[in-house]
Amino acid sequence: MHWLAGAWALAGLTVTEAMRQRLWLLFVVAVACLVIQAPSLQAVDRGAQLKLAVVAITGAISFVITLLAVLVAATALRRDLDSRTGFLLFAKPLARSAYLCGRWAGVQAGLLIGILCLCVVGTLTMVWQFPTMPEMRRVINPAGWEQLSAFGQAIPIDEAKERVQLSGAPGNGVRWRFTGLPAHPPSTGIEVLLRVGVHGFDPQASVEEALVQVSALPAAGGPDAAPQVLAIDAQSPYGRTRADQPVSAGQAVVRDRDESRTDLSTDYLRLRLPASCIDASGAATIQLIRLESRSALTIGRSSSLKIAGAGGSFFANLVRGGLVMLAGASLLAGWTLVCAVVSNIGVTALGGLTLYFAGCALPAMREVITYNDTSLAARRLMNLGLEVLPDFERYGVAVRLAASEAVDWSMVLSAWSYYGSYTLVFLILAWASFARREL
Numbered sequence: 001m002h003w004l005a006g007a008w009a010l011a012g013l014t015v016t017e018a019m020r021q022r023l024w025l026l027f028v029v030a031v032a033c034l035v036i037q038a039p040s041l042q043a044v045d046r047g048a049q050l051k052l053a054v055v056a057i058t059g060a061i062s063f064v065i066t067l068l069a070v071l072v073a074a075t076a077l078r079r080d081l082d083s084r085t086g087f088l089l090f091a092k093p094l095a096r097s098a099y100l101c102g103r104w105a106g107v108q109a110g111l112l113i114g115i116l117c118l119c120v121v122g123t124l125t126m127v128w129q130f131p132t133m134p135e136m137r138r139v140i141n142p143a144g145w146e147q148l149s150a151f152g153q154a155i156p157i158d159e160a161k162e163r164v165q166l167s168g169a170p171g172n173g174v175r176w177r178f179t180g181l182p183a184h185p186p187s188t189g190i191e192v193l194l195r196v197g198v199h200g201f202d203p204q205a206s207v208e209e210a211l212v213q214v215s216a217l218p219a220a221g222g223p224d225a226a227p228q229v230l231a232i233d234a235q236s237p238y239g240r241t242r243a244d245q246p247v248s249a250g251q252a253v254v255r256d257r258d259e260s261r262t263d264l265s266t267d268y269l270r271l272r273l274p275a276s277c278i279d280a281s282g283a284a285t286i287q288l289i290r291l292e293s294r295s296a297l298t299i300g301r302s303s304s305l306k307i308a309g310a311g312g313s314f315f316a317n318l319v320r321g322g323l324v325m326l327a328g329a330s331l332l333a334g335w336t337l338v339c340a341v342v343s344n345i346g347v348t349a350l351g352g353l354t355l356y357f358a359g360c361a362l363p364a365m366r367e368v369i370t371y372n373d374t375s376l377a378a379r380r381l382m383n384l385g386l387e388v389l390p391d392f393e394r395y396g397v398a399v400r401l402a403a404s405e406a407v408d409w410s411m412v413l414s415a416w417s418y419y420g421s422y423t424l425v426f427l428i429l430a431w432a433s434f435a436r437r438e439l
Contacts, residue, residue, distance in 0.1 A: 006094045010102025015110045018072055026068065027114045030060040031121045050130055051263065051402040057122035057318065058398040062325050064118070065111045069329035070352035072110065073103040074340035078348070096434045100337055100427060107333045108326065115322035123315045136311030137264050138406040139193070141302040142176035148287060157301075167201075167296035173212075174299045175287040178307055183282045185275045191308045192230060192286065193268035197298030198256035208256040211247065211291040214271055219279035227287060228277055233270035251291065259303060262403040273307065311406025320407040321397040327415040328392050332356060334426035341433040358385070359392035390422050 018024070077100075126133060147155040147164055150171035157164060166172050181190065194214060200207030215227035229250045232239045239252045247253055254269055261267040278284045286305060290297055311317060332352050339348040365382045368374055395415055400407060 003095055003098045006098040007102040007105065010094075010099055011106035011109060014073065014076055014103050014106025017076060018068075018106075018110050023068060023072065023110075024114070026064050027117060030064050030118060033060065050126075050134060053126055053129065054134065054402045055398050057118070057126070058321060058325075058401060060122070061115055061118050061322055062398070065115065065325060065329045066332065066356060068111060068114075069107060069332040070336050070349055070356070073107045073333050074336040074348045074352070075345060076103055077337060077340040078345045097431050100430050100434060104330070104333050104337065104423075104427065108330055111326055111329055115326060116319065119315060119318045119322055123318060126314070133314045134401075134404045135265060136314055136317050136404055136406045137191070137193075137308040138311040138408055139264070139306040139308050140178060140180055141306060143179045144177045145301055146175050148173040148175055148289070161301070163298060163300045163303075165296055165298050166290050168293070170291050170293050171289065173287055173289040174304075175285060176305050178284045178286065179282060181278050181282040181284055181307065182309075183278065183280055185273075185278055187275065189272040189274045190278070191233065192271040192273045193264060193306045193308050194252075194254065194271065194288070194304065195257045195261065195268045196254050196288075196304050197258055198254060199296045199298065200294065201296070207295045209242065209253050210295045210297060211242070211251050212254050212297070213250055213289045213291055214252055215287055215289070216273055216277035217285040217287070219277055219284070228274065230271040230273060230286070233272055236270035237266050237268075239269040239271075254297070259300070262399065262405075264306075264308065264404045268306075311404075311408075314401075317401060317407045320409065320412050321401055323412045324395050324397050324407065324415040327412075327419040328390075330416075331390055331419040331422045331426070334423040334430065337430040338426050338433065341430050355389070356392060359390045362386060362389060362391045363393055390419060394418065 123133075145157055147157050147166075149155060150169045152171075154175065164174065166174070192214070196210075196212075198208055198210045213229060215229045217227055218225045232252055238255055240246060242253045252269060252271070257267050273284060273286065277286075284307075288297075288299070288305070332355065335355055336348050336352040339351040343351075362385070365385060369379050369382050369386075395411060397407060
C-alpha cells in the first residue's frame with residue numbers, strides 16, 4: 001500500500017508540475033494550428049483534402065506527445081536530483097521504484113488528457129470544414145491464397161510470396177480463403193474491396209484497366225459448385241464502365257492501382273459478398289479470373305483483396321489511434337528516465353530524440369540492406385539495429401486513418417504489448433541505475 005500510495009502521489013505531482021510549468025501550452029498551440037490551418041489546406045480534390053486533414057491531426061498529436069514524453073519525466077527527475085529534493089522524497093521513506101513508476105505514470109496521464117482534447121478539437125475541425133466525415137472500415141485480410149491456371153487447376157503459392165503476376169492466356173486467376181467472417185451477415189451482404197496493378201506488354205501503348213470476373217464459391221455447394229459472380233456495389237468508385245461504355249454482366253473493370261494507393265474509399269473496387277457464400281464457421285472463398293490477354297495483373301496476398309465491415313466513428317478511431325501513439329510515447333518516457341539518471345537534461349533530450357528518429361528510420365534501413373553495394377559491416381550493423389531498436393512506424397496510424405481503415409482495440413493491445421516490453425526493460429534499467437546513486 002505504501003508503494004502504491006507513493007507512486008500515485010508522484011504521478012499526481014508530475015501532472016501538477018507540468019500544469020504549473022505551462023507545458024499545456026503545447027497542446028494549445030497544436031489546437032490553434034489545426035483550427036487556423038484547416039481552411040487553407042490545398043489538394044487536388046476534396047477527398048485528398050480530407051486525407052490531408054487527417055494526416056495533419058495525427059501529426060499534431062504525434063509531435064506534441066513525443067516532445068513531452070522526452071522532456072517531462074526526465075526534467076522532473078533531474079530537478080529533484082540537482083536541487084537535492086531527493087533527500088526529502090526518499091526520507092519518507094519512498095521506494096525509488098515507486099518514484100520512477102510515479103513519474104512515468106504521471107507523464108502518461110497528462111499525455112492521455114492532451115490526446116483526448118486534441119481528438120475532440122480535430123474532429124470538430126473536420127466537421128466544420130467537410131460536409132462528410134471519413135467512412136471508417138474494419139478490414140479482414142485473407143487467411144490463405146492459391147493461384148488458378150487457365151484450365152482451372154489450383155496451384156499452391158509459397159507462403160513467403162507476397163505477390164504474383166498473372167499473364168499469358170486469359171482464364172487464369174487467384175483464389176483467396178477468408179476466415180473469421182460473421183456467420184449471420186446482413187441480407188445485403190458484406191463489402192469486398194479489390195485493388196490490383198494493371199500493366200501492358202507494349203511500352204508504346206499504356207494500359208491502365210482490364211476486365212476481370214470476381215466470384216465466390218457457394219457455402220453449401222462444395223468445391224465443385226459453380227461460383228457465384230459478385231455484384232458491383234452501387235457506391236463503387238469504378239468497375240462498371242469502360243471508356244464510358246457499360247461492360248457485360250458478370251464482368252468488372254479494374255484500374256491500375258499500385259501499393260501507394262491505399263485509400264479504402266477511392267482506390268478499391270467495391271463488390272458485395274452475399275450471405276449464401278459464407279458458411280456456418282464464418283469462412284468464404286473468393287476468386288478473381290483474368291478475362292483479357294492484352295495486360296498482366298499484379299496481385300498481392302493481403303493488399304489486393306479485403307473484406308470490410310463497419311469501423312465505427314472517426315472520433316472513436318482517432319482516440320484508439322492516439323492510444324497507439326501513447327504506447328510509443330510511454331517507451332520514450334521510460335528511456336529518458338534511464339538517461340536522466342545517468343546524465344544531464346541536454347544529453348537526455350538528445351538521447352530520447354535519437355532513439356525516436358532511429359526507430360522511425362527502420363523501414364529505410366530494411367531497404368538499404370537489400371542494396372548490393374552495401375558493405376558487410378554496414379549490413380550487420382543495420383541488422384542488429386532492426387533486432388534491437390523499437391519500430392515507431394510499426395502501426396502507421398496516420399496512414400491507416402487517412403486510408404479510412406479502422407484502428408481497433410486489438411491494435412491498441414498489440415501496441416502496448418510491443419512498446420510495453422521495451423518500457424519495462426527501460427524502467428528496470430532506470431531503477432538499477434537509480435539504486436546505485438547516493439542521495
